[in-house]
Ligand code: ATP
């Protein structure tokens with residue numbers, strides 16, 4: 019008797035005996051002579067029936083109908099095609115008439131939450147764990163309960179689809195980079211200095227001294243350029259000790275980073291990055307349409323992400339964004355413009371304005387003020403208040419930062435000092451030596467994978483995009 023996956027089963031198996039290994043989605047005893055199981059394999063469900071007839075005992079019916087929900091069982095039985103088609107779209111129009119049941123892995127009788135209850139979107143308050151019910155009296159599973167019991171939560175149809183979307187974004191990023199001749203790099207995450215120059219680093223005890231968890235692969239991807247690697251990319255964890263309890267900040271997230279040399283102008287790299295994002299977002303819509311449709315049932319915005327119609331990213335300058343906000347009545351003072359850049363509220367409002375005016379949820383702002391960018395950013399040679407740096411936005415929120423980098427050692431040291439950093443500090447020495455030894459002009463960017471998934475799907479919380487999210491309150495599971 020063959021053991022088959024649900025996806026391999028069809029009406030062609032009618033009246034044939036098969037074996038399946040699946041999860042018990044639901045079990046019920048109908049009568050002393052009849053019991054039903056709903057079996058589940060990822061998104062697919064098949065009903066199984068057990069009826070009293072030779073050699074099946076009433077005891078076996080009681081046992082089957084009483085199986086603990088979520089257990090993994092091995093079932094052997096005859097495939098039947100029901101005369102009356104099964105109405106639910108998620109349930110296949112096949113039935114298994116059970117001959118044998120073996121327990122493979124038994125789930126506890128009381129689970130901390132029911133997978134079916136977790137199918138509805140939770141309220142987004144992260145730490146509220148009070149019991150709630152919806153209008154029909156069904157329990158609402160809070161985000162905290164779901165994240166505390168993430169393994170069960172990952173089994174829901176929506177979580178399954180979201181994890182496919184993350185997988186797709188990483189796959190498409192790597193595909194595009196490799197096609198462009200980029201080399202996949204693997205840089206250390208245990209490092210000796212705070213890469214982004216800030217204070218938001220996790221310290222680790224490194225034998226007899228201190229080390230840090232990498233805030234980004236920034237210094238190493240640039241050192242690879244100095245090592246004549248020309249075009250590199252990485253997919254790796256990024257650690258930020260930011261005590262930011264927001265809908266879009268994690269303390270550990272997946273970074274999609276790239277760095278490239280250019281011949282004449284940093285816009286060669288900016289053009290490349292724009293095409294990369296248009297490729298990822300348009301291919302996601304095509305290749306992952308089935309998953310998007312599932313997510314849309316819980317999060318209605320999942321299917322409505324607007325890409326520019328001409329297939330080219332919309333690029334504006336930072337000051338164009340300032341002007342659009344001013345037209346809408348949001349005026350930034352001279353100091354705000356050059357020292358603060360946009361607040362989250364302003365960014366979101368700008369996203370609205372751009373959607374209405376240009377009909378796109380994806381756009382790029384170039385030429386950010388120098389004062390708000392990290393030390394390695396190259397200033398605009400025409401106006402030193404600005405820089406050759408860009409942010410990418412989806413639905414009005416930042417998903418990527420990038421810039422042309424300083425490749426001249428004197429300029430780099432001066433920039434560090436102007437940002438209050440000490441070039442002689444341990445950890446910066448090796449980075450700076452790379453420039454003392456000669457480094458070609460280059461630019462790059464860092465994408466937050468979780469942010470791309472979140473804003474592509476219009477999800478209300480970034481934690482839904484992380485397998486096992488880390489935030490200031492959460493270090494488990
Ligand atoms: P980047 O690191 O490139 O700046 P980001 O989007 O994470 O990316 P942050 O500087 O961390 O940017 O924050 C951006 C916005 O988020 C800021 O306008 C800030 O006001 C807001 N923000 C950050 N932390 C918090 C917080 N704990 N509560 C409310 N808002 C926050």
Ligand code: AMO
Nearest residue numbers: 234236267268271417418419420462463464466469
């Ligand atoms: P930046 O600090 O802007 O730039 O980070 C790059 C991108 O990472 C994402 N991101 C986050 N995602 C989730 N939780 C967080 N706490 C978080 N912080 C940032 C955002 C952001 O755009 N070295 C530069 C990149 C470069 O210039 O190449 C850097 O790290 O999507």
